[in-house]
Amino acid sequence: MEILWWLAPPAVVTVLAMLWVNWLGREGRGEVDRDVAVERLARALHKDHPAMTRPGPASTRPRDRSTGIAVRPSGSRDDRRSA
Template sequence: MEILFWLLPAAVLTLASMAWVAWWGREGRGQVDRETAARRLGEALTREQRSRPGYAAPERAPERHTGVALRASQARPSVVAGDAGDAPAAEVPVEAPDATGDRRAS
């Protein structure tokens, strides 16, 4: 406890300066007469409220939090009958896996 006595002058100086600043700051606040206060209040109430501008994009729907990581769904192209028209379907030959080159575990 005795070793903390060196903090006492700093604490006293801090408290004294806080009290002085609080007292000094009060003088700058003068009272406004009732007529001026009523006029300012009336002006503020009759002023048209500014509206905030809208956003360019609509707000996104909140995502569900299920605790399971899911991959985002990707839009896949769909084949519509009649689009290919005259073009014949390209056939890609499917090769059977080579028995010697197949390194997958079975």
């Protein structure tokens, strides 16, 4: 049990830092009026987003996710020798 006493000071400092940051965070946060927040949300939802309205051909096949492994194209050996 004596061997773990060296952990006590860092644990106390960590707990005190967590409490201090928690207290500091409460002071810095101002409350937003609910009506103002709803108005901001409505404006954000009605805004046109470029990703949603981008013109272009729609892909019928979903793009394969990269796994980081290189895969050679399939084909017979004769096709590869002639190329």
